[in-house]
Structure formats: C-alpha cells, structure tokens
Amino acid sequence: MTGIEYCALYKKSKDRAYDTLFESYCDYVYAIVYNKLRSIASREDIEECVSDIFSDIFFSYDTTSNFAGDMKGYVGTVAKRRAINTFRKLTANSGHFSEDAEDELINIGADTDIEQDSDLAETRSILISKINELGEPDSTIIIQKYYYDRSSSEIADMLSMKASAVRMRAARALNKLKTTLAAAGITM
Amino acid sequence: MKENREFNMLENADDKTLDLLSEVPVLTKEEKERMLAMSKKKLDRMNRESNIKTNNDEYQVSGVERYKKPKWQALASIAACLLLVGSIGGTMFALKQNKPIVENDNSLSNVTTDVTTTIPPSTWDIETTCDKEAASLLGQYRFIQELAGGNPDGMELDENDTKSVENYDGSLVTYYRVADIFSSVGELKRHLESMMTGQLLNDYTALLTCYLGEAERFKDIDGKLYYKPGSDYSTEYNDYTDYKIENYDAGTNSFDIVIINEHPMAKETEVFHVVLENSLWKLESYRIESETSDMDASTFERTDALQLLSSLELVDNLMAGGIYTSVNQDDSIEYQSPDGSYTVKYNNFVSGGLVDLNNLTEMVKNTVTEPALSETYSYIYEDEKNDLPMFKEVDGKLYMRDNGRGKSFNFQGNPEIIKKSDKSYEIITDNEVTKGKVKVTAVYEDGKWKVSNYEFLDDENSNVTDSESVTASLNDDVYEGLYYDKNDSNNSLSIDRRNDKLYSVHITHKKTDTVSEEWAFTGEFNGRGVLNYEKCCKNTITIGEDGSVMSVTDYLDGTGYLRISEPGDETGIIWIDDKDNAGAGDFFIKQ
Known part of the structure; x- marks a missing residue:
C-alpha cells in the first residue's frame, strides 16, 4: 500500500483507511513484534504491542503527504522501535535488565561479535531454506508450531486440516528437517 | 520455553527473514479483529488526550477577556438535555432522578472563563481545516458524551481516593478522584467552553456538573475533583469515524458535520453545527434525523426500545409536573376554573428544549399513539372541559401548571424485548419509582415506534396489578x-x-x-x-x-x-x- 493510496482512502473514509492499512501490514508487524518478544512476552503482550503500533501509525502518519512509495518501510520502522521499547519495558519489569543499561539495550538487535553474527546469519539462512524445502503445508506447519508456538488444533483450524493430521505432519516434517540440517552440519 | 531451541536462532532476524516469516499465515480472523479494535480504541484516546492538551495549552496563551454567564442558562435546557440524551439512544440511563432540581453552588452563575484572542486563520481550506477541526471536535464530543453517561474510559480515576456523598434519598454515592486531565470543575467547564457553545454547552455543563435530581457527575471536594461513574452506561454509540463536511459558510464561519449511520433497514443522520467563536471552532448544536421505511417495522432494536423508554419517561414526567423541568415563578398567570370554584396558577416554563405548544404537542404525539394519548397524555396540551391543560402558550411563551411534582417512571436496567408481531413489541423493564417492573407496548405508527400502552407488573411473572395499573390495555381490541x-x-x-x-x-x-x-x-x-x-x-x-x-x-x-x-x-x-x-x-x- 502506498502513502498516496492510504491518504486517498483516508480522505474518503478514515475507518476504511485504517482497516486496509491494518489488513495490509498486520502479518508483517506481528512477525516483527513476535520476533523481538517471543522469548519474554505472552501472546497478550504481543497483541498489545501490535495494537500500539497501529494506533501510533494511525495517529501520526501525515495524511497530507504525497509519498508514492510502499508504506512498509515506515510501518516496519515504527514496529521495530515500539517492539524494542516493549522489550525494554518487559525486561525492566522482570528485572532482567536495568533501565540504565542503555548501551546494552540499544544493541539488543545486533550482536557485537561480528564473527558470531555472521555465523548466526548463515545458520539462519540455511534453516529457512531447509524449512522451505519441506514444501507446503509442512513448512507452514513447522514455522507455526515450533516458531510461533501455535497448538496443533490452532494450526488445523487455520489450514482446514484435522489436528491429528497436523500433529503427524509436524512430527514427520521435524524429523525430515533434522536430517537435512544434520547433513548441512547443523544439529537440532 | 520452546521445545526446539534451534528456532530461537530466528529471533532478532534480519529484514529478509522477517519478510519470509511474515508470509506464514499465523493470525486468525479473531486475533486480527481484536488487535484492530484495540488499535482504534487507543487511537480514540490519543486523539482525545491530544485535543485536551491542545485546548488547555491554548487557554494559557494570550490576552484574556472575562465574562459571566447568567445563572438561568444552567437550568434552561434540561428538557433539551433529555431529548438529546434520549435521541442518541442508549444513554437514557445517564440521568436518574427522583426529586425536583435543586440549584447548587456549582451552577454557572460563578463561572468565569478565560478566552483566547488569537488571530483566526486568515486562509481557509475546507478539505483540511474543516476536516481536521471536525475530527478533533467529534473525538472530544464522544469523550464528553461518555463521561456524561457515566463511562470514565480515557480518564484515570484514583480508586484509593474516594468520597461518599449523600444522595437525595439518603443513600451514599461514591466519588473517585480524577487523577488526570481535569483538576477542578472550573477546568472541566473551561474545556467544555473551548469545544461547545450555545445550547450544547448548556446541556453538557448541566449534565456533567449540575445536580439533576441526583448527585452530579463531577464535584469539587476539598479542593480536588471527583467523578461519579455510572453503573449501567451504554457503550453502544454510533461510529463517528466517517463524516462529511457540509454547508460551509465563509461569511458566518460555520459548517456542519454530517454523520450518516446506515443500519440494515434504516438511515440515521446526525448533524453537528460548528461555529467559530473567539478564534476556536465549537460545536453549537446537534440534531438527529431518522429515515425509516415500513420495512423497518420488523426491526425493532434495543436502541429503539431505549429511546422509546426515554421519551416515555420524559412525556410522563411532563404530565406528572415535571421533575426535570424548570419554571420561573416570578412570571406567572392565574386562571379560574369555568365554575369559578378554584384558581390555577401557571408558571413560565424555561426548559430550553420545548419552546412552544406545537413543539410540545409534536413531541408527545411522536411518543404515544392516539388511543393512549387521549386516555392519558393529551391533557399535557389540551383540556376540552376546563381549558386548563398542563401547558398553555401565552404571548409566545410556554406556561406550565403549578402542580405537585412527581413521576411514575425511572427506568433502570437492561430491558427485555418481546416481539408480538412485525409492528408490535413489548418491553419489560425495571421501574425504580414503583420498585417493580413495567411492561411497555410499542407499535409502529406513521413511520415511528410509539408507546400504545403500559402496565405496571407486580412481579416477574408479569401479572398486572389492579391497584397500580395506570392505563387500561387500550390495544386489547376484540376485533383487531x-x-x-x-x-x-x-x-x-x-x-x-x-x-x-x-x-x-x-x-x-x-x-x-x-x-x-x-x-x-x-x-x-x-x-x-x-x-x-x-x-x-x-x-x-x-x-x-x-x-x-x-x-x-x-x-x-x-x-x-x-x-x-x-x-x-x-x-x-x-x-x-x-x-x-x-x-x-x-x-x-x-x-
């Protein structure tokens, strides 16, 4: 969705503009927030953060702008900033981090060890490619189950399958993934 | 936490990985709807807070002009308040009262307001200025409307700082200290004056800060501001997100905000008139128009029931002497009964919403159908035998009989709605006055839902009490x-x-x-x-x-x-x- 499209829609109907923007980017924003908070936040906290991001965007996006590009960049920036703030808040509350540890917090998204960072990026890339090699619907099932931590019945509802079939496919796909990753030198 | 820790390596992922992850469908429709609804609610709050902050900032700016409002204006619009509240549907329970208005120290007599004298915008653009002002005013209006209805959402209350205040009947009302936004009734009034003027300002000032037969919503106690939340406030307001700007008049600096609510079988148009006053755009008046067709007869919704009950409460209140109403006893006329045996005093009626006898008659006839009308309520405007009805119009002014002031209805709770036919429904609801239930029959007539009958029920089994039945079952027709x-x-x-x-x-x-x-x-x-x-x-x-x-x-x-x-x-x-x-x-x- 481009900025101009959003502004045009906003002039006709604010509500439609909000709905369309949300529908266009909710998966993207959720992915960003979940990626940042999955280890420390509940699903409710994550939903709260996503809704904060969209209210921020609805409130602050300049509806008179003539930006012809995709709003994804803007949305992504707002989402990442808000997700980091939420991470900071949650970890501060749980005592994992001190509010004063600014330097540490600023670098949350990036490891300072360049070599390790490079290794991690490479491993991550292999993992993604091996998941993709599983093909559909197994790759989706694997991501939903083991990354997004969804239950088999939730996945079944979304993919119009039976929960037992999801469980079976997930187990088989995970074994297959382990095998292919092992062949690539990665152990799960 | 995670069964397969290798997937943790996907955390803090780069943009490319995030793109791939976002392509996996994970959110259900319900989750999306929930998050979108939360976003919009938060947006509303942000808009309100932003507007309030802006207005408060504007008050601190510049040259100040002080003025006093005449005292009578505070009371001049109670009936209009009720019409307004009733017409919005769902807010009928915002006001509950059982005794005559008592003027209190918080009336407008002592209000002084600082008004900014900043220079009005020299150039105008309807597309942007009106639109921006409308969004801001509607956001503020909805906030104020909800506060008046007893809903404190968007305002922080300190639950550890409460005050108990005795109500008219000796019961105790709990007030909570307002922890943000406003610090005193005066500040609240200044905020209202920054966004409203005329009738609407009078209405909401009264609704929020005056004693209307029951303890006021906002009250200054020991130098702090306290709020009385409602227990049964409605959340069923129309959406104000979509609106149109119409009738922009550069000469008078005014425009209308038009909100069209399309229901499945009806169309409702809400219109706010906005004027520029002391360099601030303010809501001056509000009206609502409904377009219904015969087909609507089959769609009697909860809001219709609430609105009808509210209107019946008002009509009955006028008939009973008018608790909500205000009269000027210094402007009275006396009439003798035809046989000269007694004298009836009429006082000038100063409740702003009802301005003349036609206006009053129309309101009553729009609420009650003809059979019930002639049986009970036509006496409000006509008395063929003695010519001493409840209201008379003299020299363009409305006068009300000096009667005992009472009332039959104070509807409470969530009404039960029973469909009897496409054009007839029964509403059973609690009545605080009789401490029992009332059954109100609604029928569709002349494109409107009206009350054809009501009965006081003695218990939840819906038996009619002989002694308390006010109106006979007028529609119990042997032929129809x-x-x-x-x-x-x-x-x-x-x-x-x-x-x-x-x-x-x-x-x-x-x-x-x-x-x-x-x-x-x-x-x-x-x-x-x-x-x-x-x-x-x-x-x-x-x-x-x-x-x-x-x-x-x-x-x-x-x-x-x-x-x-x-x-x-x-x-x-x-x-x-x-x-x-x-x-x-x-x-x-x-x-």
Whole structure:
C-alpha cells in the first residue's frame, strides 16, 4: 500500500483507511513484534504491542503527504522501535535488565561479535531454506508450531486440516528437517 | 520455553527473514479483529488526550477577556438535555432522578472563563481545516458524551481516593478522584467552553456538573475533583469515524458535520453545527434525523426500545409536573376554573428544549399513539372541559401548571424485548419509582415506534396489578387481528383499528398461485357486533412470470357487512358482500 493510496482512502473514509492499512501490514508487524518478544512476552503482550503500533501509525502518519512509495518501510520502522521499547519495558519489569543499561539495550538487535553474527546469519539462512524445502503445508506447519508456538488444533483450524493430521505432519516434517540440517552440519 | 531451541536462532532476524516469516499465515480472523479494535480504541484516546492538551495549552496563551454567564442558562435546557440524551439512544440511563432540581453552588452563575484572542486563520481550506477541526471536535464530543453517561474510559480515576456523598434519598454515592486531565470543575467547564457553545454547552455543563435530581457527575471536594461513574452506561454509540463536511459558510464561519449511520433497514443522520467563536471552532448544536421505511417495522432494536423508554419517561414526567423541568415563578398567570370554584396558577416554563405548544404537542404525539394519548397524555396540551391543560402558550411563551411534582417512571436496567408481531413489541423493564417492573407496548405508527400502552407488573411473572395499573390495555381490541377462513385456507381477513371506533378491513381470496382478489373497506362495529360498509374497493392482483405485480381495480363502490357469529362453541366473523356475494361460505376465525 502506498502513502498516496492510504491518504486517498483516508480522505474518503478514515475507518476504511485504517482497516486496509491494518489488513495490509498486520502479518508483517506481528512477525516483527513476535520476533523481538517471543522469548519474554505472552501472546497478550504481543497483541498489545501490535495494537500500539497501529494506533501510533494511525495517529501520526501525515495524511497530507504525497509519498508514492510502499508504506512498509515506515510501518516496519515504527514496529521495530515500539517492539524494542516493549522489550525494554518487559525486561525492566522482570528485572532482567536495568533501565540504565542503555548501551546494552540499544544493541539488543545486533550482536557485537561480528564473527558470531555472521555465523548466526548463515545458520539462519540455511534453516529457512531447509524449512522451505519441506514444501507446503509442512513448512507452514513447522514455522507455526515450533516458531510461533501455535497448538496443533490452532494450526488445523487455520489450514482446514484435522489436528491429528497436523500433529503427524509436524512430527514427520521435524524429523525430515533434522536430517537435512544434520547433513548441512547443523544439529537440532 | 520452546521445545526446539534451534528456532530461537530466528529471533532478532534480519529484514529478509522477517519478510519470509511474515508470509506464514499465523493470525486468525479473531486475533486480527481484536488487535484492530484495540488499535482504534487507543487511537480514540490519543486523539482525545491530544485535543485536551491542545485546548488547555491554548487557554494559557494570550490576552484574556472575562465574562459571566447568567445563572438561568444552567437550568434552561434540561428538557433539551433529555431529548438529546434520549435521541442518541442508549444513554437514557445517564440521568436518574427522583426529586425536583435543586440549584447548587456549582451552577454557572460563578463561572468565569478565560478566552483566547488569537488571530483566526486568515486562509481557509475546507478539505483540511474543516476536516481536521471536525475530527478533533467529534473525538472530544464522544469523550464528553461518555463521561456524561457515566463511562470514565480515557480518564484515570484514583480508586484509593474516594468520597461518599449523600444522595437525595439518603443513600451514599461514591466519588473517585480524577487523577488526570481535569483538576477542578472550573477546568472541566473551561474545556467544555473551548469545544461547545450555545445550547450544547448548556446541556453538557448541566449534565456533567449540575445536580439533576441526583448527585452530579463531577464535584469539587476539598479542593480536588471527583467523578461519579455510572453503573449501567451504554457503550453502544454510533461510529463517528466517517463524516462529511457540509454547508460551509465563509461569511458566518460555520459548517456542519454530517454523520450518516446506515443500519440494515434504516438511515440515521446526525448533524453537528460548528461555529467559530473567539478564534476556536465549537460545536453549537446537534440534531438527529431518522429515515425509516415500513420495512423497518420488523426491526425493532434495543436502541429503539431505549429511546422509546426515554421519551416515555420524559412525556410522563411532563404530565406528572415535571421533575426535570424548570419554571420561573416570578412570571406567572392565574386562571379560574369555568365554575369559578378554584384558581390555577401557571408558571413560565424555561426548559430550553420545548419552546412552544406545537413543539410540545409534536413531541408527545411522536411518543404515544392516539388511543393512549387521549386516555392519558393529551391533557399535557389540551383540556376540552376546563381549558386548563398542563401547558398553555401565552404571548409566545410556554406556561406550565403549578402542580405537585412527581413521576411514575425511572427506568433502570437492561430491558427485555418481546416481539408480538412485525409492528408490535413489548418491553419489560425495571421501574425504580414503583420498585417493580413495567411492561411497555410499542407499535409502529406513521413511520415511528410509539408507546400504545403500559402496565405496571407486580412481579416477574408479569401479572398486572389492579391497584397500580395506570392505563387500561387500550390495544386489547376484540376485533383487531388476523383471521383465517375455516372453510377455505386460501382466504384471509385482517382488521386494523384506525381510531376509537373506525376499523379498516382487508380480505384476500387467493384464486391461484399467481392471481388473488382483494377487498378493502372501512367501517365501525355497532353494539351488535356488525360492521356495515360501503365504498369497498376490489382489486385483482396478478403476479407475472418475471415477478412483476399487476393490480386491476374492479370496482370502488362495494357494499355489505361483517358480523360476529357464534355458531356452537366457535366465535368468528361472517362476511356478506352485496356486490357479487364473494363472502358466501367464508367463516373467519381469529388467529
């Protein structure tokens, strides 16, 4: 969705503009927030953060702008900033981090060890490619189950399958993934 | 936490990985709807806070002009408040009162307001300025509307700092300290004055800060501001996100905000008039218009019920002497009864919403149907026998009888709605005045839902109490209803009561699947249960293959009669048609 499209829609109907923007980017924003908070936040906290991001965007996006590009960049920036703030808040509350540890917090998204960072990026890339090699619907099932931590019945509802079939496919796909990753030198 | 820790390596992922992850469908429709709704709610709050902050900032700016408002304005619009509140539907329970208005120290008499004198915008652009102002004003209005209804959302209350205040009946009302936004009633009033003017300002100032038969919403106690939340506030407000700007007038610096609410079978238009005053755009007035069709008769919704109950409460209140209303006893007229045996005093009626007798009559007639009206409420505006009705209009001013002030209704709780037919519903709701239930019958008439009857019920089994029944069951008509032909299922008869005596009759004979004959006439049943008629209209209706309907009038001068007949144990109606003996063999039994 481009900025101009959003502004045009906003002039006709604010509500439609909000709905369309949300529908266009909710998966993207959720992915960003979940990626940042999955280890420390509940699903409710994550939903709260996503809704904060969209209210921020609805409130602050300049509806008179003539930006012809995709709003994804803007949305992504707002989402990442808000997700980091939420991470900071949650970890501060749980005592994992001190509010004063600014330097540490600023670098949350990036490891300072360049070599390790490079290794991690490479491993991550292999993992993604091996998941993709599983093909559909197994790759989706694997991501939903083991990354997004969804239950088999939730996945079944979304993919119009039976929960037992999801469980079976997930187990088989995970074994297959382990095998292919092992062949690539990665152990799960 | 995670079963497979290798997936943790996907955390803090780069943009490319995030893109891939976002392509995996994970959110359900319910989750999306929940998050979107939360976002919009937060946006509303952000808008409100932003507006309030902006307005408060503006107050601190520049040259100040002080003025005082006359005291009477605070009371001049209580009826209008009620009409306004009632018309919005769902906020009828915002005000609950049981005794006359008592003026208190928080009236507008002592209000002084600082008004900015910044220079108004020299150039205008309807597309941006009006739109921006409208969004801001609507956001603020909704916030104020909800506060008036008892909903404190968007305002922080300190639950550890409460005050108990004695209400009119000795019961204690709990107030909570307002922890943000406003710090005093004066500040609240200044905020209202920054966004409203005229009637709307009077209405909401009274609703929020005046004693209206019950403790006010906001109160200064020991130098702090306290709020009384409602327990049954409505959250069923129309959406103000979509609106249009209309009637922009550069000469008077004004425009209208028009919000159209399309319901499945009805259209409702809300209009706010906005004016520029002391360089601030303010809401001056509000009105709501409904366009309903006959089809709406089948859609009687909760908001219709709440609105109707609110209107009935107001009409009954006027009839009972007017608790909500305000009169000026220094402007009175006395009338003698026709036989000279007693004198009746009339006081000038100063509740702003009802300005003349026509206005008043229209409001009453729009609420109550004719039979109930003549039985109970027409006395509000006419008294044929003594010419001493509840209200009189003299020299363009409205006067109200100096009566004892009481009331029959103070509806509470969530009403139960029971469908009786497409055009008739029963509403059963709690009545605080009688500490029992009331059954209100709503019927669809002249494009509106009106009250045709009400009964006080003695318990939840809905039995009518003899002693407390105020109105007889006016619609319990022996003739009115739908009838079927015992001898031929293709024939039917319907009788509708038009007024006290007159009935309209409609008879249908279905000849084939596509052809039917219809007779329509009006008449009065005499004491022997016979309705003679003339000028009967007969039509033959043919439905075409394409669904089109063709009606041919066969004649307009039919004569005959209907008669109640009781052969054996059965009671029914027989029809004698003089013109072509169409009723031979018909025997109609009431459904």
